[in-house]
Amino acid sequence: MKADPKRVLTGEHYLDGDHACAEGALAAGCTFIAGYPITPSTEVVERISERIPTVGGIFIQMEDELASMAAVVGASWSGAKALTVTSGPGFSLMMENIGLACMLEAPCVIINVQRGGPSTGLPTLTGQADMMQVRWGSHGDYEIIALSPNSPQECFFFTIKAFNLSEKYRVPAFVMTDECVGHMTEKVIIPEADKIELFQRRYTKLPPEEYLPFKPGPNLVPEMVKAGDGYRIHATGLTHDEKGYPVMNWEAQEKLVRRLVEKIRKNADDIVEYEEEETDDAEIVLLSYGISSRVAIPAIQKARAEGIKVGVLRLIVVWPFPEKRVYELSKKIKAFVVPEINYGQIVLEVERSVHGECDAILVPHGGGWVHNPEDIYRGIKEAVK
Amino acid sequence: MTEIRISGFGGQGIIRCGYIIGKAASIYDGKSATLTQSFGPEARGSACSAQVVIEKDRVLYPYITVPNILVAMSQEAYTKFESNLEKNGILLIDQDLVKPEKRRDQIKFYSIPATRIAEEMGNKIIANIVMLGFFTAVTKVITKEAGRKAIFGSVPERYIELNLKAFDQGYEFGKKLLSESS
Known part of the structure; x- marks a missing residue:
């Protein structure tokens, strides 16, 4: 599937990394962003909040980062391509619901414009110290995908890549940029929409009576439905079976967690890029x-x-x-x-x-x-x- | 490689000026230019600065280290940043706002009453663009065509004509100054 020309600002621009992330998200088809702006990531939501209503989509400024991440998980399950944007302290607050996104296999993208930490640290200055937190910050066993750009041009492309990988593997994908890249302004070439390839989320073709929301499909990834499409589904953070119902025993845990981990590990050759x-x-x-x-x-x-x-x-x-x-x-x-x-x-x-x-x-x-x-x-x- | 620092106080359009230089160099002159800027409380209302690194190929290290060119549009900025200017660097000032304390022999020094010219044109808000035109003529770091093109899309549309005029005034002032001094 190609990007929608309405959403792609084709041409040569002089943009900072944050704004380039915003354009990448729009080009990737992002239709929902919930955020609680925080330095040095504020410019991402600033730009998206202005642009997204003109191309079809919603920006909500939430009450905090817990709610932002929760809204992203919900929006994702309703069929949206969902995004949130944050930095250090906000990233810590998102951890619980990032775990929920992993457990519910909600495709979503999180942009972390890293700053100096720990705690409130250096709001306006750079850091790369959230690289282990992104991997292990939420409790339990899981895998995620994270990319790291070094220029505004890459901020644009890597945000699109993050959306594609996230949709393909139904896993949170992170753009781990930083204050230096986020606030530096350089030339960004945005290609024509038909040069931007987007991965289309796999929705089931099965009738409701046959559909199992957590039954592994290609690459161990289950097919989705949109909440509201008439399928009766149950999605829970509790360990669940293929129907999505809670099952409290080690066998169900083994089957589920193993798949959550293996859908990334077994496909690592497809995902890894250097x-x-x-x-x-x-x-x-x-x-x-x-x-x-x-x-x-x-x-x-x-x-x-x-x-x-x-x-x-x-x-x-x-x-x-x-x-x-x-x-x-x-x-x-x-x-x-x-x-x-x-x-x-x-x-x-x-x-x-x-x-x-x-x-x-x-x-x-x-x-x-x-x-x-x-x-x-x-x-x-x-x-x- | 050319390293440039534009400085003044918050609200003078210092960052905008740096943005237009970077855009002109990278999009219209075919070079690479990276703009960085001071963030945080130190950049609000007091000395404020935009830094541009211009390279023929790719800019690797994004920050300036020892700038070759310093533009100072306030006394405070001049005091804060002058000592960091390269030994044989170029110093540009708004002569009504900056009184240089010491003259370094090796540097090239140029001044323009940018804010006064802008006021005479009816709006001191375009002083940064007068300075930009002056900068373009004196340093030749960007071409005049690129500078003018980069103004489009960088200032509110209804003020484009005014900004282009401001650019031209600064440019002509610089050209005249160079021909008189040579």
Whole structure:
């Protein structure tokens, strides 16, 4: 299915990352956004709240982030492509209902414009310290999908990707951007609508008497119905069977949770996406994501100019993590160098994935600014020692 | 690479000025330009600044480090940011609002009564665009055509004519100044 030309602002624009996310959401067919604006993500909802009524859709400013996320789950089940947007403190408040979205398999997109934390931290300054929270922040076992853009142009495309993946796998998909990318303004090229491919949600063709709302279909993903279409359905956060009714025993738990996890793990090859560069004879591979992957480039260039063989594995999709590729590379290199604006999150996943085959060297930054490329360069130098 | 800081106080259209420079460079001059700006309480009403990094190819590091060009439209902004200007940098000021305290020999220094010109045109709100035209003529960082094109869509439609006139006035003032000094 192609994007609707009415919703796509085709042309060359000079936009900040937040506004580019908004345009991406509209192009992706987002028809519902509930939010409680918070710095530095406010500009996303500011733009959508102006634009969405003109293209068909609803923006609701909610009373808080708990309600925002709850409204998104409900809207998703009613057939909407639903979105919410937040930053650190709001993200924490959304965790409970993000778990509900996972359990109800409600396709939805959450944009987190990360800022410095913990707590209220640095409202107007950048951070990348919610990367583990996005994966594990709600209780229980589940999988999610998360992408991380490093420019306004990518904010546009990755928001569309997030909607597509979310619809395909019926799972919350996250755009983990940050204040630096959200507030930087650059050229954004928005293509023609017919160049934007959208994944269409799979609705059942079965009659109501045969339909089971949680019976796995293709890729372990059940087919949906829209609330209000005449199907009597039950959706609950309690462990449930294929009918959606609560079942309180380990067998039902095993069947359900296993599928929630496997629908992502077994399809990881389809979901995982990264950019790889000069890894063939690399000694060192710089693994990064979001803004850190971009400010690392001058450091990589400087190291290469000195003859150090530095490859790049830049994550587009951070979760699920490309553990297979990281393991393959680990067998032929000395170390991964991992710059991130936190004190060690994705580097832990790298350590886990290399199984002791090579080093994983963190180049941390506490937040509030991006790395000085010199610090990353020093990390590379340390790695070749 | 060119690093630019536009500074003044909140409400003068400083960010807008930076936005138009970035848009002109990246969309109409075929370069890459990244605009960042000061957020938070420090940017409300007091010294305020927009930063633009312009590159032939892709801008990698999005922030300015040592700006090559400083535009100062308030005394406070001048005081705060002047010392950070590159040794051989270019300094542009609104001469009625900024009294330079010390003259650095190596820098290139240009001044224009941008706010006065805007007032004479009937609205001091366009002082930033007068400065933009002046900036364009003096620094040649963006082309005149790109600057004018970038004004469309960046200011309210009913004020486009006024803004284009303001741009041209600033541009001509700059051109004249250059020809007199050469």
